[in-house]
Amino acid sequence: MEYLEAKEKFIGTWGSLGSLWGINKAMAQIQALLFISTKPLSMEDIMEDLKISRGNTSMNLRQLMDWGIVTKVLVSGERKEFFTTEKDVQELTRIIAKERSRREIQPVIKVLDDVSSIKDDGTDKTKELIKQTKALHDLSVNADAMLNKLVTQKQNWLTKSIIKLLK
Amino acid sequence: MEYLEAKEKFIGTWGSLGSLWGINKAMAQIQALLFISTKPLSMEDIMEDLKISRGNTSMNLRQLMDWGIVTKVLVSGERKEFFTTEKDVQELTRIIAKERSRREIQPVIKVLDDVSSIKDDGTDKTKELIKQTKALHDLSVNADAMLNKLVTQKQNWLTKSIIKLLK
DNA sequence: TTAAACTTTCAATAATTACTGAAAGTTTAA
DNA sequence: TTAAACTTTCAGTAATTATTGAAAGTTTAA
Numbered sequence: 001m002e003y004l005e006a007k008e009k010f011i012g013t014w015g016s017l018g019s020l021w022g023i024n025k026a027m028a029q030i031q032a033l034l035f036i037s038t039k040p041l042s043m044e045d046i047m048e049d050l051k052i053s054r055g056n057t058s059m060n061l062r063q064l065m066d067w068g069i070v071t072k073v074l075v076s077g078e079r080k081e082f083f084t085t086e087k088d089v090q091e092l093t094r095i096i097a098k099e100r101s102r103r104e105i106q107p108v109i110k111v112l113d114d115v116s117s118i119k120d121d122g123t124d125k126t127k128e129l130i131k132q133t134k135a136l137h138d139l140s141v142n143a144d145a146m147l148n149k150l151v152t153q154k155q156n157w158l159t160k161s162i163i164k165l166l167k
Numbered sequence: 168m169e170y171l172e173a174k175e176k177f178i179g180t181w182g183s184l185g186s187l188w189g190i191n192k193a194m195a196q197i198q199a200l201l202f203i204s205t206k207p208l209s210m211e212d213i214m215e216d217l218k219i220s221r222g223n224t225s226m227n228l229r230q231l232m233d234w235g236i237v238t239k240v241l242v243s244g245e246r247k248e249f250f251t252t253e254k255d256v257q258e259l260t261r262i263i264a265k266e267r268s269r270r271e272i273q274p275v276i277k278v279l280d281d282v283s284s285i286k287d288d289g290t291d292k293t294k295e296l297i298k299q300t301k302a303l304h305d306l307s308v309n310a311d312a313m314l315n316k317l318v319t320q321k322q323n324w325l326t327k328s329i330i331k332l333l334k
Numbered sequence: 335t336t337a338a339a340c341t342t343t344c345a346a347t348a349a350t351t352a353c354t355g356a357a358a359g360t361t362t363a364a
Numbered sequence: 365t366t367a368a369a370c371t372t373t374c375a376g377t378a379a380t381t382a383t384t385g386a387a388a389g390t391t392t393a394a
Contacts, residue, residue, distance in 0.1 A: 001282075009281070010278070010282045021188060022188050036300070089299075090306070104187055114168065118169070123170070125205055129203045139256045
């Protein structure tokens, strides 16, 4: 396999994986492209490489920046803006985990808390709703706490954690 | 909040969370409905409750069964089929994690392995592609191993794991 | 200033994904 | 058998989501 084929395979796969996990294809592909690029890329570069429109590029770069995954960099002597992504996979994972927790898990925990706190009217179905949503609530809180714990340790969290768990 | 409102809030939230994570709404909602139901439900029950068509119900139940999350149960004296979901949240998580690993993570690991194994032609961009995809590969392998490890311990994996990690 | 170089926004459109409903298929009781 | 009770399939359609491209907005160099 040559460079170009490998590059396209990587970017394509990353895009599909994104879709599978609720991240849009262009967004995932832009990140993948920056991830393997040796230098920051301009909007023009990205558009040309991925063959997507200016608007699409602009919107998805913005989202990636909102997530904290991509940053603007100034290239001296250049008027236009350039972009890079976080290059360290561990740091990248930390950012994504933290954001998904904040945006998606926390709000669900709140709902589960509300729902599992309704008044027990003595009926079976109410009891079941309370029991099951409480179980889900507790699991979510624990899993989220664990994820944060894992991911808050800057250095080698994954390796360290695996070692601990294997003991 | 009364039972019905709480129930609808739970099912609705679960559906939205599903969409956010690449699981279709109807599928997530059927699972949610079964999860808080005190007894197995028929296709008719599900259709009526969620106001979705027969075809949709059938297709999504099938998918849930493929995932191993929902099972058919025979109710004696009844001709039609009834369905339940795994009621234990830990077991449910185990099943989902295992399936997502098998269906989605393993294939990506394979691609990352292929891509990071291309011949180093000495150029910077090839070196970068190899380096970055290798890092991603290693992270994925580790994270996947950890997930499997966590999730393979039947009893209270989450609690146990948190205790270990907090040490 | 101003005008060129660049970025963002957003209405229109395309692409994708989900859903319906009815026909075809299957199972079971008599 | 057969026909009623049920489930699955799938072509057509609807709903959702992503993308385009051009106009509007912004920045900067002269």
